Amino acid sequence: MALIVQKFGGTSVKDRSRIYNVARIVADTRNAGNDVVVVVSAQGDTTDDLIEKAAEITSNPSAREMDMLLATGEQISIALLTMALNEIGCPAISLTGWQAGFKTDRAYTKARIHRMDTERLESELGRGRVVVCAGFQGINRMDDITTLGRGGSDTSAVAIAAALHADRCQIFTDVEGVYTADPRKIPNAKKLKEITFDEMLELASLGAQVLNNRSVELGKKYGVEMEVLSSLNPMPGTIVREVCKDMEGMLIKGVARDDDVAVISILEVPDRPGMSFKVFGSLAQKKINVDIILQSTGRNGNKDLTFTVPAKDAELAVACLKENSGRIGSSDIHVNRDVAKVSIVGAGMQSHAGVASTMFEALYEANINIMMISTSEIKISVILDKKDAEQAVRAIHSAFVH
Ligand code: ASP
Ligand code: MG
Numbered sequence: 001m002a003l004i005v006q007k008f009g010g011t012s013v014k015d016r017s018r019i020y021n022v023a024r025i026v027a028d029t030r031n032a033g034n035d036v037v038v039v040v041s042a043q044g045d046t047t048d049d050l051i052e053k054a055a056e057i058t059s060n061p062s063a064r065e066m067d068m069l070l071a072t073g074e075q076i077s078i079a080l081l082t083m084a085l086n087e088i089g090c091p092a093i094s095l096t097g098w099q100a101g102f103k104t105d106r107a108y109t110k111a112r113i114h115r116m117d118t119e120r121l122e123s124e125l126g127r128g129r130v131v132v133c134a135g136f137q138g139i140n141r142m143d144d145i146t147t148l149g150r151g152g153s154d155t156s157a158v159a160i161a162a163a164l165h166a167d168r169c170q171i172f173t174d175v176e177g178v179y180t181a182d183p184r185k186i187p188n189a190k191k192l193k194e195i196t197f198d199e200m201l202e203l204a205s206l207g208a209q210v211l212n213n214r215s216v217e218l219g220k221k222y223g224v225e226m227e228v229l230s231s232l233n234p235m236p237g238t239i240v241r242e243v244c245k246d247m248e249g250m251l252i253k254g255v256a257r258d259d260d261v262a263v264i265s266i267l268e269v270p271d272r273p274g275m276s277f278k279v280f281g282s283l284a285q286k287k288i289n290v291d292i293i294l295q296s297t298g299r300n301g302n303k304d305l306t307f308t309v310p311a312k313d314a315e316l317a318v319a320c321l322k323e324n325s326g327r328i329g330s331s332d333i334h335v336n337r338d339v340a341k342v343s344i345v346g347a348g349m350q351s352h353a354g355v356a357s358t359m360f361e362a363l364y365e366a367n368i369n370i371m372m373i374s375t376s377e378i379k380i381s382v383i384l385d386k387k388d389a390e391q392a393v394r395a396i397h398s399a400f401v402h
Helices: 016-031 046-057 063-087 119-126 153-163 197-205 213-222 275-285 311-323 355-365 386-400
Strands: 003-008 035-040 092-095 102-104 113-116 130-134 137-139 145-147 168-173 194-196 226-230 238-241 254-258 262-270 293-295 302-309 333-336 339-345 372-376 379-385
Touching (some): 003 016, 016 035, 035 153, 046 063, 063 145, 092 119, 113 153, 119 130, 130 153, 153 213, 197 238, 213 226, 262 311, 275 302, 302 311, 311 333, 339 386, 355 386
Parallel strands (some): 003 035, 003 168, 092 130, 194 238
Antiparallel strands (some): 137 145, 226 238, 262 333, 339 379
16 A cells, blocks of 8 residues: 555646546545545636735735635635545545644745644544645744745645655646657657656756746655646656656757846956956846856957846846946946747766767757857756747757657
8 A cells, every 4th residue: 555645736626527537536546545645726727816806905915915815725626626535435534734734934925844744644544534635835833824835736745745755746737747848839749757856957947837846846855756647638647756767768858948038248348356246246136147157268358248147137137237337347238138048958968978969960950050058967058049949949859859
């Protein structure tokens, strides 16, 4: 007998028929002889609707009251799913986040889980019941309801799996797993059998939003293997784990495109100690995240600095550099928003030569120019013209995934 945590997202419980669909998956898992803890999100767009309701009242709601409001969404789901389970003969009980023992810090609307008190969960399991827990919510030291931030139910599921040493943590969603590229755009994108936590984190930060990032970080920290699979088409999905045994001969796990990027250049900056500090220090003060940085070799005592920032921060970054141009020693600032970042991610590139050159060759054959390059142990990113991005993803994908 195994202990299995199953999490179902908002689309998986959005109406009566989906709730019964979930109830049958859960009941089948229990009838196969397992203990089951279920974590659910709010139905469909409920959380967005609640946020809108608050906006009708005030443009500046207190964070504590937002959590009081948003937590109601998940409470609807747990009650309805538990009724459905009971209806089909599966003994079950619902627990809110605080009943299930999620103890969080006091940061309303973005709380972090401090501790899980699992007595209630364990005693209900001991009585042979399926336990249906509200995701996304907990309680702080003041006995106030807190929520974990948007998409937080994934994190709730992993936290329960870690605390109960569950054998498996399944994240059911509306896609069949993690793909090598967006399957809506790249028809021959392949579903992965496995992916490492680190690869998943890189892909998520590049915009592949299958799993909430914090849940993957938590999974990595506590060694909780996660499986991403579809609630509508029940077949094996993608396993997220520390190390993948079978690399499936795949050097890379995914190609991702990120359009939320702008390139900023500041030219002819006097080349002396402290130059980078003055530029990036002033941006850091404005909390602007800089990603790729290129510094030219000096000429005539000057250097050019080129770097990327999130597109939404470009204006602020330029204003900030202009403000500090006296200190920096240059006001020759340029910004290019017609760019995109295309990246490949794969732990396989650590032990295989030639991955970068395959990527660059694919771009060369498609006659696409690269503006900037950056690499990490398991990722290579290039900045290119936005109009080339789609073709670039396709060319790179077909160079690696057959
Ligand atoms: N219902 C919350 C949200 O929509 C939490 C979740 O779905 O995981 O963000
Ligand atoms: Mg949701």
